[in-house]
Amino acid sequence: xxxxxxxxxxxxxxxxxxxxxxxxxxxxxxxxxxxxxxxxxxxxxxxxxxxxxxxxxxxxxxxxxxxxxxxxxxxxxxxxxxxxxxxxxxxxxxxxxxxxxxxxxxxxxxxxxxxxxxxxxxxxxxxxxxxxxxxxxxxxxxxxxxxxxxxxxxxxxxxxxxxxxxxxxxxxxxxxxxxxxxxxxxxxxxxxxxxxxxxxxxxxxxxxxxxxxxxxxxxxxxxxxxxxxxxxxxxxxxxxxxxxxxxxxxxxxxxxxxxxxxxxxxxxxxxxxxxxxxxxxxxxxxxxxxxxxxxxxxxxxxxxxxxxxxx
Numbered sequence: 001x002x003x004x005x006x007x008x009x010x011x012x013x014x015x016x017x018x019x020x021x022x023x024x025x026x027x028x029x030x031x032x033x034x035x036x037x038x039x040x041x042x043x044x045x046x047x048x049x050x051x052x053x054x055x056x057x058x059x060x061x062x063x064x065x066x067x068x069x070x071x072x073x074x075x076x077x078x079x080x081x082x083x084x085x086x087x088x089x090x091x092x093x094x095x096x097x098x099x100x101x102x103x104x105x106x107x108x109x110x111x112x113x114x115x116x117x118x119x120x121x122x123x124x125x126x127x128x129x130x131x132x133x134x135x136x137x138x139x140x141x142x143x144x145x146x147x148x149x150x151x152x153x154x155x156x157x158x159x160x161x162x163x164x165x166x167x168x169x170x171x172x173x174x175x176x177x178x179x180x181x182x183x184x185x186x187x188x189x190x191x192x193x194x195x196x197x198x199x200x201x202x203x204x205x206x207x208x209x210x211x212x213x214x215x216x217x218x219x220x221x222x223x224x225x226x227x228x229x230x231x232x233x234x235x236x237x238x239x240x241x242x243x244x245x246x247x248x249x250x251x252x253x254x255x256x257x258x259x260x261x262x263x264x265x266x267x268x269x270x271x272x273x274x275x276x277x278x279x280x281x282x283x284x285x286x287x288x289x290x291x292x293x294x295x296x297x298x299x300x301x302x303x304x305x306x307x308x309x310x311x
Contacts, residue, residue: 001093001110004062005085007032007069007127008049009118010041010203014150016055017207018214026062029053030085034072034119048202069123078126086112086127086134090141114147116218128218139279148215153206156198163191219300224281226304230272232257234283237297238305245292246270276301 002024006015008031019026033049035042053064067085071077093110114131116124131147138145166187173179197205207214226234236253243249250269254261273295276284283301286293297305 001027002113003028003030003089003093003111004113004115005030005032005082005089005127006052006115007034007119007123008045008052009034009120010045010048011118011152012048012051012200012202013205014117014152014207015115016052016059018150020059021207021209021214024060026056026060028063028065028089029056029060030089031056031064031066032069032119032123033066034123035068036071036073069119072120072123075122075126078123079130082114082127082130083134086114086131086145090134090138090144093144111144111146114145115150116147117150142278142282146217148217150214151208151216152204153208154204156194156201156203156205159194160198163187163194167191219282219298219303226281226283227272229268230276230281230283231308233269233272233276234297234301234305235308237284237295237301238309242294242296244294246273246295247292249273249295 004019004026006029008015018024029052031049031052034045037045049066053066056062056064069078069081089112090110093112112131114127116128118124128147131145135142135145170179170184170187174184232253233249236249236256237243240252243252246269247266250266251261253259253269254265259265273284273286274280276282277286278298283298283304284295285298285301286295288294
């Protein structure tokens with residue numbers, strides 16, 4: 001079961017287009033609506049949420065629920081709401097997976113995805129931070145929680161401003177007795193088209209593709225410091241890339257440190273790789289093949305190595 005939590009601001013495309021273009025299987029979406037701001041802003045966001053609710057159902061076959069964020073500028077309340085909502089969705093997925101298992105289904109493959117592309121920054125940061133906190137607290141569910149952002153192809157604000165400037169110039173010309181009916185008609189047609197596009201799609205258009213994907217997922221960092229021997233492992237993985245086994249990694253480390261490769265040294269490497277792995281700090285990922293585990297840096301591990309390369 002895949003659930004997407006989507007704060008709805010003034011965007012349409014980048015809240016649904018990436019999921020349609022990448023042909024993701026979505027079972028459920030929770031649309032967050034802000035209840036603070038001018039009446040026009042609230043109404044505009046509500047209209048987009050209505051359209052998204054309909055299209056998530058029709059285009060992606062997802063169950064949709066709308067939830068109100070009472071004050072989009074209250075970070076503490078937004079964090080508390082996000083924390084409870086994400087945990088509830090994780091537990092819901094686990095329950096439904098268990099029900100499928102009772103009917104002959106399989107393992108708990110449910111995931112929760114949090115889109116932080118829209119709504120005020122207070123809500124986006126609150127939900128991203130809450131997701132990060134839950135990843136750290138629920139180590140076994142770390143791979144089931146994702147936060148992501150989508151880059152738009154175009155912002156409409158600049159085009160709206162440009163049309164407004166053109167309209168001002170035309171009004172000034174009319175006041176000076178220099179009106180050109182042809183220019184006015186052209187401007188009216190273009191302005192109406194642009195406003196229609198704004199009403200239909202919000203402040204942004206499209207979703208940019210990066211590396212073959214329309215979703216930029218944020219990796220989660222550990223709240224624990226990296227110890228010296230763990231640093232050596234990370235830098236070695238960064239330099240050599242993937243190792244076919246932890247033993248191969250241990251042999252390389254022993255060679256580079258000028259130490260004898262012994263069972264004790266291998267055990268030390270295994271212990272520290274485990275601490276850096278998915279059940280620990282999350283900087284290293286492993287893939288089992290046969291009796292060995294291919295070992296490489298996770299994305300957050302790559303970022304750590306990159307950030308500390310000059311240390």
